[in-house]
Amino acid sequence: MKVQAISNSGGQLPLPTLDSRWGLTREKIFPLSIGKEYAVYAITAVKDVFWYYLLDERDLPHPVWYPSPLFRVSDGSLPAHWVVNYTANATTLDRVGSSLISFKEWANDPSFYERLVEGEASAVAAFRNERNISA
Numbered sequence: 001m002k003v004q005a006i007s008n009s010g011g012q013l014p015l016p017t018l019d020s021r022w023g024l025t026r027e028k029i030f031p032l033s034i035g036k037e038y039a040v041y042a043i044t045a046v047k048d049v050f051w052y053y054l055l056d057e058r059d060l061p062h063p064v065w066y067p068s069p070l071f072r073v074s075d076g077s078l079p080a081h082w083v084v085n086y087t088a089n090a091t092t093l094d095r096v097g098s099s100l101i102s103f104k105e106w107a108n109d110p111s112f113y114e115r116l117v118e119g120e121a122s123a124v125a126a127f128r129n130e131r132n133i134s135a
Contacts, residue, residue, distance in 0.1 A: 001040040001078055003052055003071035008032040016048045017067050030066060031057040037074055039134040041127070042102035053102070062116045062127065079133065083107045103130045 010018065010028030018024050032038075041063045042053040052071065053063035078101070085107040087098045098110075105126040106112045115123035 001043075001052075001073070002037050002075040003040055003054070003068075004037045004074045005032040005034050005070060006072050007070050008034055013067055013069055014049065017069065019047070024067075030070060032066065032070065033057055038071075039131075041130060041134065042100055042106055044098065044100050061119070061124070062113075079103070081133075106130075 006012075008030045009026075010024060010030070011026045013024065013026075018026065038052075038054040038056075040052045040054055042065075044051050044053075044065065047067075050068040051065040052068060053065045055063050056066070058064075081103060082101055083104050084099070084101050087100075087110045100107045103126070105123075106116075109115075112123055112126075116127055
């Protein structure tokens with residue numbers, strides 16, 4: 001799946017998405033390049049919108065989530081190897097439960113993202129493999 005950034009401003013976000021506790025304000029400028037196409041590595045739903053995990057302009061070794069209203073879907077096809085999962089006890093942004101659509105190593109492991117951010121070898125290898133597939 002690929003999306004193209006159409007905005008990098010919190011001013012373009014729908015009201016339910018905004019939450020100052022999480023830095024989601026009208027004044028927020030996201031590290032995205034308008035017009036650039038980004039590969040999506042996972043999708044979740046929070047605050048009445050989809051959020052896409054992608055590699056932004058900060059050159060981090062892991063994807064970061066962004067609200068879908070900042071993008072136009074340029075290729076909406078989902079990789080055949082992606083799966084859907086729901087974790088009932090996850091608590092994120094005032095919700096209980098977490099839905100995720102992604103490659104199986106991530107979608108089926110509630111600790112995957114944390115391990116990826118921390119640089120754990122098996123999580124990094126799984127993400128590197130997904131990056132190669134998405135390239």
